[in-house]
Amino acid sequence: MVVLTGLSQPVLGGDVADAMVEAIVGISVITFQHEWGTRPVVGFTLAALGAVVCALGDMFSSPTHGADSAHLARMLVEVGLSRGAYVIVRARARAADRSAATRAALRREAEVAAARRATEREHLATLHDTACATLLMVSQGDDQDWSWLPLRAARDLEALSAMPGFGTESIDLSVLLGCVPEGVGQARVQVKLLVTGPLAIPSGPGLAIFNGVREAVTNVARHAGVREAELRAWTEDGAVVVELSDAGRGFAPESVPARRRGISASIVGRMKAVGGSASVASQPGAGTRVQWRWQERPPASPAGDGTRAAGLPGPPGARAQRAAVVRFIRGQLLHGAQLSALLISLVAQFTVSLGQLTAHQDVYGPAWAQTAAFICLAAVAATGGAYLLRGRRIPPRVRGWSVGAVLAVSGTGAFTLPPERLAGPEDWVFGLIGWHALFLLADLRVRVLAAFLGAHVGLNTSAMFVLGSPTAAESTGMGLSTVSTCGFQFSVGVLLMHLLHDAAPAAGSAAAREEELRTRERIHEGMQRDHKERYRALTATTVPLLAGLGHGVLSPHDDDVRLRCGVEAARMRRLFAESDAVADPLLNELRACVEVAEHQGVTVSLAIRGRRKEVPVEVRRELIDPVAVVLGHTRTTARVTVVWTPRAVRVSVVGQDFADGRRTGDLVRAHPRAAASKVALAKGAHGGSVWVETMWEEPIASGVDLP
Structure with missing residues (x-):
C-alpha cells in the first residue's frame, strides 16, 4: 500500500496531490512504529521505502524537477521521533511495572504479616481455652470428679491439630448458645438463657462468640464467687448482641496484667479478628457484664474468580489498593507521553522549524515577530520540561499561561505571513504548535486538545480570509495540511488518552488481581509454615499427654501426670507470650512460665542482671524450656536468674523440693531440641534441689556487639 500510494503521484497530478501522498505515506509509516514497536529494523525499513517511493513519484510527476529533499528529510525525522516516543512511553511503562511490583511486594508483606498475626491470635486463643485450660485444671486439682476429662481432652487434641479459620455458612446463634x-x-x-427469636449469623463470628461466652462462664466459676449468670442475646440496629452478666464480686478491668489472656485474647481479641467487638464492664463488688457485638458488613467486591480459599483472610482494602495501582500506572504513562511530546516538540522546533525560520526571513512581515514567536515557544518548552524532567506535573496556572502563549504564537505566525504561504514551506508554526499543546494537555480530556487544535486552525483560516481571498488550490492545501498535520497530532492525542484512561485501568486492575492472588498464596503458605514451626515442639509432649488423658491411659490422680500437665501448661503460656509486642521478649516469656508455677503454689523469685539484647525466637524457646520443666516439678520455692553479657545470655533456675531429683536429666531432655542448637545446657542436683542453666552466645560473624 505504501509503494502504490507513493507512486500514484503521476496519476493524481499537481502539488496538492504530492502533499496528500506525502501525508498518507508519512502517517502510515509513523503509526507503523507503534504496531511493530518491538522490531525497529522493520519500521525503519518501511520508512526508507516510503521516502524512496515518494521521491520516485515526485520525479515521475515532474520530470524536470528533482525530488524535494526537505520533505524526505522531514519524513525520516518524524519516523525517528515516533520511534523515540514509543521507546520513552515503553520505558515509563516498564518503570511503572517495576515500581508497582516493588510497592506491591512491600504491601503484600505487610498484609501477610497482618493476616498471620490475626490467625495466630485466633489459634492461640483457641489453645488457651482448650488444651491449656484443661492441663492447668489437671495440674491444680486432685480431689475432683474427672469423669468429664476424657471427652474434653479428646476435643482439645482435635483443636490442637486443626488449622485456624472460620467458615461463612449461616448458623442459629440461639442454638449455639444453648450448648455453652x-x-x-x-x-x-447455672446459666439462665434469654434469647429473642432465632439469630442467623455466619459460623465464624458465631463460634467466636460461643468460645468467648464459654471462657467468660469459666471466669465466673473461678473468680466471681457466685454460681449463677444470665446470658441474653438480641438484635439491635442490624447487629447481633450477646451479653453475659453476673452479680459476683467484680473486679477492676484496668488492673488485669497484659499477660492474662482470658479477656484480651479469648474475648476481645477473638471478636476483633472476625470483625466484631467485645467489651467488659465491671467494678469491685458490683458484678461483671461482658458484651459481644457483631454486625455484617457489605462485601467489598464479589469473588468472581473462585480463588478465595475457605478460611483464608483476604487482603484488606483491595478496592482502594487497586485504585491506587491504577492511578500510579496512569501517572507513569502520562509522564512518558508528555516526555515524548516534549521531545518531538524540541527536535522539530530546533531542526526543521529553525531551518524554515532562518531561510525565509524575507517573507515574514515583520521578521522580528516570527523570531519573537520562536523564542516564546522555546520558553514554553523549557518551562514545561523543567517540571517534567524532575518528575513533577505541570501546575494548572503554568499550563494555562503556556497554552495562552502557544495560541499567541499561532496567531502571530498566521498574521505575519502572506496568506498564500500559510501551511507552506515558509510556515514553521503551523505543524509545530500541536506538539506543544500535546505535552501541555495530555492529562486532560481529548475534547480539550480538540478545542485547542480547532482554535489553532481557526486562527490560520481567519488570517487567510482577512489578509486576502484564497484560491481553491490554497484552500485545498490548507485542508490537506490540517488533516495531515493537525489530524495526525489529534490522533496521537486520542491514542494517549486511550492509553491513560482505558489501558492504564485495565493494566492496574490486572496487576491488582494478580497481586491479590499472590498475597492469598503467601498468607496460606505463611499460616502453614507458622503452624508447623510453632507447634512442632509441642507435638512430642502435649499430644501424647492429651491422648493419654483422653483414652484413660493416664490418670489425673497421678502426681507425675499432674506435674507433666503443669509443665505443658507453662510451655503453652510461653508460646502465647511469643506474640506479645514487648521491649524484652525473653523476660516476658519467662514471666509467663513463672506465673504458671505460682498458680501451683510455688514461690518464685526472678532476678535480671546486665543489659538486654536481641535474641532470636528459636533461641528463646531453647533457653526457656528447661526452666519451664524445672519450675513445673518444683514444689516449694525456685529462683530464676537472667544474666546478660556483651555477647551472651545465661538463664538459670534453682528449684527447691524437686519432685524427683533422680530424673533431672530425663526432664530437661523431655522437650526436643534442634540438632544444630547453639544453646548450651548445664545441670546439677543435690538432695532435693535442682540447678539448670542454659546459655546462648552470639556468633562473632553477626557484627558489632549490641548494648
Missing part, C-alpha cells in the same frame, strides 16, 4: 458448658461439681455455673 456450665461446668460440673463445685465449678458449675
Whole structure:
C-alpha cells in the first residue's frame, strides 16, 4: 500500500496531490512504529521505502524537477521521533511495572504479616481455652470428679491439630448458645438463657462468640464467687448482641496484667479478628457484664474468580489498593507521553522549524515577530520540561499561561505571513504548535486538545480570509495540511488518552488481581509454615499427654501426670507470650512460665542482671524450656536468674523440693531440641534441689556487639 500510494503521484497530478501522498505515506509509516514497536529494523525499513517511493513519484510527476529533499528529510525525522516516543512511553511503562511490583511486594508483606498475626491470635486463643485450660485444671486439682476429662481432652487434641479459620455458612446463634458448658461439681455455673427469636449469623463470628461466652462462664466459676449468670442475646440496629452478666464480686478491668489472656485474647481479641467487638464492664463488688457485638458488613467486591480459599483472610482494602495501582500506572504513562511530546516538540522546533525560520526571513512581515514567536515557544518548552524532567506535573496556572502563549504564537505566525504561504514551506508554526499543546494537555480530556487544535486552525483560516481571498488550490492545501498535520497530532492525542484512561485501568486492575492472588498464596503458605514451626515442639509432649488423658491411659490422680500437665501448661503460656509486642521478649516469656508455677503454689523469685539484647525466637524457646520443666516439678520455692553479657545470655533456675531429683536429666531432655542448637545446657542436683542453666552466645560473624 505504501509503494502504490507513493507512486500514484503521476496519476493524481499537481502539488496538492504530492502533499496528500506525502501525508498518507508519512502517517502510515509513523503509526507503523507503534504496531511493530518491538522490531525497529522493520519500521525503519518501511520508512526508507516510503521516502524512496515518494521521491520516485515526485520525479515521475515532474520530470524536470528533482525530488524535494526537505520533505524526505522531514519524513525520516518524524519516523525517528515516533520511534523515540514509543521507546520513552515503553520505558515509563516498564518503570511503572517495576515500581508497582516493588510497592506491591512491600504491601503484600505487610498484609501477610497482618493476616498471620490475626490467625495466630485466633489459634492461640483457641489453645488457651482448650488444651491449656484443661492441663492447668489437671495440674491444680486432685480431689475432683474427672469423669468429664476424657471427652474434653479428646476435643482439645482435635483443636490442637486443626488449622485456624472460620467458615461463612449461616448458623442459629440461639442454638449455639444453648450448648455453652456450665461446668460440673463445685465449678458449675447455672446459666439462665434469654434469647429473642432465632439469630442467623455466619459460623465464624458465631463460634467466636460461643468460645468467648464459654471462657467468660469459666471466669465466673473461678473468680466471681457466685454460681449463677444470665446470658441474653438480641438484635439491635442490624447487629447481633450477646451479653453475659453476673452479680459476683467484680473486679477492676484496668488492673488485669497484659499477660492474662482470658479477656484480651479469648474475648476481645477473638471478636476483633472476625470483625466484631467485645467489651467488659465491671467494678469491685458490683458484678461483671461482658458484651459481644457483631454486625455484617457489605462485601467489598464479589469473588468472581473462585480463588478465595475457605478460611483464608483476604487482603484488606483491595478496592482502594487497586485504585491506587491504577492511578500510579496512569501517572507513569502520562509522564512518558508528555516526555515524548516534549521531545518531538524540541527536535522539530530546533531542526526543521529553525531551518524554515532562518531561510525565509524575507517573507515574514515583520521578521522580528516570527523570531519573537520562536523564542516564546522555546520558553514554553523549557518551562514545561523543567517540571517534567524532575518528575513533577505541570501546575494548572503554568499550563494555562503556556497554552495562552502557544495560541499567541499561532496567531502571530498566521498574521505575519502572506496568506498564500500559510501551511507552506515558509510556515514553521503551523505543524509545530500541536506538539506543544500535546505535552501541555495530555492529562486532560481529548475534547480539550480538540478545542485547542480547532482554535489553532481557526486562527490560520481567519488570517487567510482577512489578509486576502484564497484560491481553491490554497484552500485545498490548507485542508490537506490540517488533516495531515493537525489530524495526525489529534490522533496521537486520542491514542494517549486511550492509553491513560482505558489501558492504564485495565493494566492496574490486572496487576491488582494478580497481586491479590499472590498475597492469598503467601498468607496460606505463611499460616502453614507458622503452624508447623510453632507447634512442632509441642507435638512430642502435649499430644501424647492429651491422648493419654483422653483414652484413660493416664490418670489425673497421678502426681507425675499432674506435674507433666503443669509443665505443658507453662510451655503453652510461653508460646502465647511469643506474640506479645514487648521491649524484652525473653523476660516476658519467662514471666509467663513463672506465673504458671505460682498458680501451683510455688514461690518464685526472678532476678535480671546486665543489659538486654536481641535474641532470636528459636533461641528463646531453647533457653526457656528447661526452666519451664524445672519450675513445673518444683514444689516449694525456685529462683530464676537472667544474666546478660556483651555477647551472651545465661538463664538459670534453682528449684527447691524437686519432685524427683533422680530424673533431672530425663526432664530437661523431655522437650526436643534442634540438632544444630547453639544453646548450651548445664545441670546439677543435690538432695532435693535442682540447678539448670542454659546459655546462648552470639556468633562473632553477626557484627558489632549490641548494648
